[in-house]
Amino acid sequence: MKNFFACSILAIGALTASAASSAQDTETLTFRADIDYVWWTGTTSTNTDTLDVIDVEIIYSVDTVPDATTPTGVRYVNNIQYIDFLLTDLDAGAYRLTGTWYYYSDDETSMTFESSEGQSITFFGDRGNPDPLTIAIRELEQQIFIENLGYPMIVDGDVAAELFITYFLGGPQTFELLGVTQSLNIESNDTDRDGINDALDQCEASIMDPTVVFKGWYDSGVTNYRDSSGCTVMDHYASCPVEEEAPRRGIRSVRSGPSSCEKAVSYDLVGEGMIDYSEARRLRDALYQSYQQQEF
Numbered sequence: 340m341k342n343f344f345a346c347s348i349l350a351i352g353a354l355t356a357s358a359a360s361s362a363q364d365t366e367t368l369t370f371r372a373d374i375d376y377v378w379w380t381g382t383t384s385t386n387t388d389t390l391d392v393i394d395v396e397i398i399y400s401v402d403t404v405p406d407a408t409t410p411t412g413v414r415y416v417n418n419i420q421y422i423d424f425l426l427t428d429l430d431a432g433a434y435r436l437t438g439t440w441y442y443y444s445d446d447e448t449s450m451t452f453e454s455s456e457g458q459s460i461t462f463f464g465d466r467g468n469p470d471p472l473t474i475a476i477r478e479l480e481q482q483i484f485i486e487n488l489g490y491p492m493i494v495d496g497d498v499a500a501e502l503f504i505t506y507f508l509g510g511p512q513t514f515e516l517l518g519v520t521q522s523l524n525i526e527s528n529d530t531d532r533d534g535i536n537d538a539l540d541q542c543e544a545s546i547m548d549p550t551v552v553f554k555g556w557y558d559s560g561v562t563n564y565r566d567s568s569g570c571t572v573m574d575h576y577a578s579c580p581v582e583e584e585a586p587r588r589g590i591r592s593v594r595s596g597p598s599s600c601e602k603a604v605s606y607d608l609v610g611e612g613m614i615d616y617s618e619a620r621r622l623r624d625a626l627y628q629s630y631q632q633q634e635f
């Protein structure tokens with residue numbers, strides 16, 4: 340670990356190429372943060388006073404199954420593959436320092452996202468190395484999670500969040516940084532972020548509301564589950580064609596109730612094991628209610 344750090348300035352190109360060739364399905368999170376404070380002890384040649392921004396790139400596996408998932412937290416173990424840091428002095432117009440950490444085996448190395456309401460996502464590196472690097476990103480005013488099928492996911496966009504980095508190299512060197520992110524950018528092969536890779540996702544742009552909502556306003560309260568093909572309950576309803584009743588006496592009337600396709604969805608999903616009978620009843624009731632109340 341120490342060797343990677345010491346050699347990092349020259350080694351970045353090679354390490355990046357190696358990481359990119361990984362066979363696993365990965366996501367890449369990049370962000371730039373304004374630096375408020377850097378504390379780097381144990382180095383004699385490093386002047387951190389004029390550093391302005393830090394750019395971070397983190398590649399993590401999305402094939403890894405979380406070892407703990409709750410409505411407020413998700414924890415992955417051993418899914419961080421690569422972390423690259425770039426510390427820049429903007430006045431100098433050139434990179435001042437870089438640090439690359441490439442993960443084969445690290446203990447306690449983690450990246451944690453925390454909302455102000457106690458939600459969290461934590462990624463861990465492998466166990467077995469004594470030099471822990473921790474990255475914490477904590478919510479300020481803007482939300483850092485999107486609600487997604489009942490568990491938190493990281494937002495992708497311009498987000499100002501608190502950044503804390505600590506790195507203890509075991510020897511005399513300690514690196515600590517405080518800053519505020521400018522944005523969080525996620526590059527993913529899972530466009531709708533439902534956990535199913537685009538290549539396998541039969542609904543690539545899933546409707547990802549946490550619960551099933553009809554007509555854009557009537558919330559059934561039933562979880563908007565996603566099946567193994569990558570389609571959510573709402574996707575199934577959305578796939579029904581819009582029906583119009585046959586013209587009567589020359590007057591074209593707009594359908595005032597659910598279509599036969601919509602009515603069949605809840606029964607089909609019970610048959611597939613995606614929802615239970617109780618949820619099917621709630622969906623059916625909410626579907627009718629969304630049409631009836633629309634009449635007024």
Ligand SMILES: [Ca+2]
Nearest residue numbers: 531533535540
């Ligand atoms: Ca997907």
Ligand SMILES: [Ca+2]
Nearest residue numbers: 533542545569
């Ligand atoms: Ca999908």
